[in-house]
Amino acid sequence: MKPLSSTGFALFGAALIAISFGLARFAFGLFVPPIRDELELTASVIGIIGALPLISFLLATLVAPFAADHLGARNAAVLSGAFGVVGLALISQSTGALTLGAGVFACGICTGLMMPALTAAMQALVRRSLHGRVSSVMNAGTSIGVVVAVPTVLFLTGAWRLAYISFAVLAGIGVIAAWFLLPSVSRILPANAAPPPPVSELPWSRLVRLSLFAFVMGFVSAAYWIFAPDLVVTLGGLPAGATGWLWLAVGVAGLGGAVVADLADRNNPPITHALMLMMLAASLALLAASPGQSLLASFSALVFGLAYMSLTGLYLMTGIRLLPGRLSVGPVLPFMAVSLGQATGSPVVGMLVNAFGYASAFAMFSALGILVAILSPFYPGYIAQAEEEDTEEESGLQAAYDYQLQDEEGEPLQPEADIVEEAEEAEAEAEAEEAAKAEEAIKAEEAEAEQAAKAEEAKTEAASEGEEAKTETAPEGEEAAKAEKATDPRKPTPKGDN
Numbered sequence: 001m002k003p004l005s006s007t008g009f010a011l012f013g014a015a016l017i018a019i020s021f022g023l024a025r026f027a028f029g030l031f032v033p034p035i036r037d038e039l040e041l042t043a044s045v046i047g048i049i050g051a052l053p054l055i056s057f058l059l060a061t062l063v064a065p066f067a068a069d070h071l072g073a074r075n076a077a078v079l080s081g082a083f084g085v086v087g088l089a090l091i092s093q094s095t096g097a098l099t100l101g102a103g104v105f106a107c108g109i110c111t112g113l114m115m116p117a118l119t120a121a122m123q124a125l126v127r128r129s130l131h132g133r134v135s136s137v138m139n140a141g142t143s144i145g146v147v148v149a150v151p152t153v154l155f156l157t158g159a160w161r162l163a164y165i166s167f168a169v170l171a172g173i174g175v176i177a178a179w180f181l182l183p184s185v186s187r188i189l190p191a192n193a194a195p196p197p198p199v200s201e202l203p204w205s206r207l208v209r210l211s212l213f214a215f216v217m218g219f220v221s222a223a224y225w226i227f228a229p230d231l232v233v234t235l236g237g238l239p240a241g242a243t244g245w246l247w248l249a250v251g252v253a254g255l256g257g258a259v260v261a262d263l264a265d266r267n268n269p270p271i272t273h274a275l276m277l278m279m280l281a282a283s284l285a286l287l288a289a290s291p292g293q294s295l296l297a298s299f300s301a302l303v304f305g306l307a308y309m310s311l312t313g314l315y316l317m318t319g320i321r322l323l324p325g326r327l328s329v330g331p332v333l334p335f336m337a338v339s340l341g342q343a344t345g346s347p348v349v350g351m352l353v354n355a356f357g358y359a360s361a362f363a364m365f366s367a368l369g370i371l372v373a374i375l376s377p378f379y380p381g382y383i384a385q386a387e388e389e390d391t392e393e394e395s396g397l398q399a400a401y402d403y404q405l406q407d408e409e410g411e412p413l414q415p416e417a418d419i420v421e422e423a424e425e426a427e428a429e430a431e432a433e434e435a436a437k438a439e440e441a442i443k444a445e446e447a448e449a450e451q452a453a454k455a456e457e458a459k460t461e462a463a464s465e466g467e468e469a470k471t472e473t474a475p476e477g478e479e480a481a482k483a484e485k486a487t488d489p490r491k492p493t494p495k496g497d498n
Contacts, residue, residue: 004181006126010134012181013118014141016077019174020114022145022251023167024084024107025053028091029226030149030247031160033233033240038160041097043227047350049101050226053108054343060112061336067113068120074182076117081175084110085168092164110171119331121182139316143254143309146247153244206322206380211337213372213379214315217277217308218341220369223284223349223362224304225342231358236291249298250305257309269314274376276314280307281369288362312338318380 036046068076087106094100126134152163229243283304290296315334352361
């Protein structure tokens with residue numbers, strides 16, 4: 001089968017991310033109200049169950065790079081999809097907390113294995129100069145998956161089992177497609193790439209600060225992801241179907257998160273981090289203050305979706321920049337910190353809801369987010385080169401990927417495949433220019449030949465006109481001579497005429 005193009009791979013990767021992240025992980029909170037009612041679960045139990053996929057995500061993330069290296073991109077993605085199918089099917093048939101917990105735990109493994117598998121495939125199929133763009137498209141799959149889950153709540157109110165069966169079918173289709181479309185390759189590391197710096201030389205202070213900020217953001221966001229729909233139903237009195245509009249707003253706003261994260265990296269990461277974390281905390285406070293107002297609740301979801309996706313994108317770029325040469329760790333470290341924060345925050349918010357109620361629990365988490373946002377000036381900016389005053393470093397997601405692999409001089413490594421391709425493109429352009437010049441020369445020769453032919457034709461026409469003129473003047477001269485002889489009496493008449 002013909003390999004996927006860069007655009008085709010980006011779209012297919014976004015579809016797999018939509019299934020593994022959007023449906024298998026983040027859609028769970030959307031169905032908490034009907035699941036809780038049918039299985040008769042308390043808020044604290046829901047909080048513990050909500051932490052299970054985050055714990056399994058962490059465990060899977062630890063082994064995912066090794067799985068991608070030893071199994072290859074295709075087999076790792078198929079394994080991830082298989083866990084997704086099993087987990088979603090278990091959730092659809094849950095009869096209590098144990099089977100529900102087992103299902104969400106399997107879904108967390110699916111989420112943790114998918115991104116490293118797609119990253120390995122991207123390095124084999126996509127030019128490094130396009131990695132940033134392709135990665136942005138794939139990351140948007142999380143928001144797409146959240147949006148896809150919305151119609152099941154709007155049109156199948158309370159039918160959460162049927163919804164999860166449909167999600168399992170989609171995951172099965174993704175497994176089949178991954179088997180046929182992804183390459184069976186391991187992670188590709190160019191031989192001329194400089195080795196990563198030793199562990200002792202890593203910017204540990206920056207890494208610790210990044211991890212702490214990511215952990216707190218995950219801790220605060222856990223309240224919204226797990227309990228926001230349950231809050232508007234229990235405290236606000238909204239129908240269960242109305243919670244779909246919350247997740248629709250989160251998904252739509254999340255699509256703009258990649259753009260905001262890229263702008264943040266290009267301008268001032270600490271300031272943007274403070275703004276986005278403040279917005280995330282404000283979304284919790286707004287939802288807790290007006291759970292019965294559907295418009296205000298949807299607006300809070302818009303703010304939350306934009307802030308959450310922007311922060312995760314910013315953490316991704318910072319992690320890549322702080323760990324050049326470590327393809328398996330740079331993009332994964334911040335997400336592990338976020339997931340650890342969510343796994344810790346989910347049971348905590350469940351206990352606070354039981355003890356103080358939804359409004360107070362959300363207000364406490366919002367206050368924590370605002371407090372940490374004030375500390376954002378300590379957020380790590382660029383890598384060490386950014387501290388040099390005269391150095392202008394490229395920014396944005398693609399620039400982060402460019403600096404992920406460096407040569408011996410610390411400059412972005414240009415892979416041999418890209419060099420060969422650029423040389424071929426230059427050669428093709430040169431051949432095209434030569435062909436254009438040759439075509440112009442041929443046209444010029446044809447024009448000259450046409451002009452010469454016209455000149456020759458003109459000469460021929462002129463000569464023929466001259467002959468015709470001579471032919472016409474000759475008879476006129478003879479007639480004039482005869483007339484002159486006939487009228488002149490002095491000229492004798494020839495003898496033969498008598």
